[in-house]
Amino acid sequence: MKVVHLGPKATFNHFTVVKAFPNEEIVPMMTIPECLDAVMADQADVAVVPLENALEGSVTITLDYLVHEVKLPIQGEINTPIQQHFMVHPHNRDNWRRVSCVYSHSHAIAQCHKFLHHELKGVPSDRMTSTAAAAQFVKENPQLNIAAIASELAAKEYGLDIVRPNIHDYSHNTTRFIVVSKKPVEFPETDCSINGKKTTLMIELPENHPGMLHTVLSAFAWRKLNLSKIESRPMKTGLGKYFFLVDVEMELDEVLIPGTIQELEALGCKVSILGSYQSFSIKGLQS
Ligand SMILES: O=C(O)C(=O)C[C@]1(C(=O)O)C=C[C@@H](O)C=C1
Secondary structure, three states: OEEEEEOOOOOHHHHHHHHHOOOOEEEEEOOHHHHHHHHHOOOOOEEEEEEEEOOOEEOHHHHHHHHHHOOOOEEEEEEEEOOOEEEEOHHHHHHHHHOOEEEEOHHHHHHOHHHHHHHOOOOOEEEOOOHHHHHHHHHHOOOOOEEEEEOHHHHHHOOOEEEEOOOOOOOOOEEEEEEEEOOOOOOOOOOEEEEEEEEEEEEEOOOOOOOHHHHHHHHHHOOOOOEEEEEEEEOOOOOOOEEEEEEEOOOOOOOHHHHHHHHHHHOOOEEEEEEEEEEEEEOOOOO
């Protein structure tokens, strides 16, 4: 099985794939859309991409690309603990407080806002395609006094020195990665722990119905269906037009979820199932 992920080597995404699919062919891609396109075009069997971070929220490119560009079902999710470190080229180790720019993935920069604000006030940060791409860039430019925010694995892989470990704003930093594939995916026995099952629904509301969101939520509430997430995203068809993504904490069954969908459709909503899947968590930390 060929599994693609946001690369290069030593992203959090790469670490997640190695933990979840240790015996498969693992191939890095430059961007999240490239990962999803590869599965769509049958150049890969599975893509594992980030969907949501506990500190910074949704990875909107993943969400939007799945809804608007490719129709690929979610076959699983993996929650990975995230520890962000501040690293420089060994040449610049003693000079790190005078770096001219900090590079990382936009989500990683946002997860370390307090550190950047308090300790490197006025130093610009610039986004890269991933944390590991930032680490690689710092390694390739020892003549520049610049830094990367990335994982311990990335520091090892690209020969950088961690000068400030654990700079993420809150300790419970976790990213939720989704596993998408045209076919059901078998998860091998690994050291990932098994959480519950989930079903993700996309709901478009009919226009101009006062109280419609309340009515939609009550279809879940009276069936006692637990929701772990609700998020609105623009339809991209005009200002004020949104769809809702809802995570239900149970597997797609034959009664409760189909009954909810029927009720919502009778109210004029459009509902699609983005996936019904097992959730896993990676137990070990990175080193
Ligand atoms: O850049 C990486 O290392 C990634 O795996 C991507 C990503 C993300 O898209 O949110 C994943 C986990 C971290 O939250 C930071 C970045």
